[in-house]
Amino acid sequence: MTYAVRKISRPKWEVKTELGPDSIQADAITSDLRTKGNSLSLWECRSLGSLGEIVLALAASMDQAEKIDIAWVEIDLLHENDFALKRTEGNTPIEDLRDKHIDVVDLDLHKLGKVATILANCIRRKGHFRRFRRSEVKEILRKALRENRFPVNKLGTRLREELNIS
Template sequence: MESDDIGADAVTGCLRTSNNTLSVWQCSLEETDVAEVVLALATPMERIDKIDVVLIHKNDLDEDGCILEATLGNTPVDDLRARHMDIININLTKLCSLARRIATKVRQNSNCYLFTKSKVQDIIVNAVKNNRFDVDSLNEKVRIEIQKKL
């Protein structure tokens, strides 16, 4: 592959769509706010893993013709559900534009955040300790892993 090519796995894995819709979350550039999105992403998962987040400005999405629709997010953390949005009616042209924007940010290490598995665990543990959600709402394997750290 050429250095500016985007691997198909990056698109089909990280930008997975369903019914021509792509799930996204809103946050600021502050790492603590990005961690809130990580909490929303991690809590419904079947296992804890590292999470990479790349921030794209809403104006860039608008420029690419992406239409955002507010939808409640799938997370047991009630106060984060309203941060969820869907990019609706997404087609291959829009998806490729988004993939190029993300690839550029990753290559430039601009607005990219890596949360290790350990950091994701810490974020979840802190949320449980702060009564943000009920630990019993987690997948059984995740719950057992988090309870060991409480």
């Protein structure tokens, strides 16, 4: 099965009792589902066993190592809900992962709300989320460097310092 993966802030997707049992916090939408050009950036993952690859794509372009929360939905679920997907080049220094990037395109308020509802259901009812601890993120980066997946100079100075490499 193929999944669409998005970096999130897990606490923003928790149910707030004062908002209602099926509510989605506005912060989850305005922060975690920020769009550009009416498109939402996602990463394609062919199996849950390769979620680390998505974390690598994300972490390699960060300024510093930090925990990464990700959530995923089945690509088929997006197709079933008539979302248009477009393959675009991902913004990551990991060249062999750039083609794993997709956008949900032609979004408006209604469609973005529908994406939020689908994602919330996947997180809350199916448990489709995972936190990669800071130490795991650092190890994913170190492993990719050992395997020569990308040159060390593609990492930011602070991230190189955190990984104890120059």
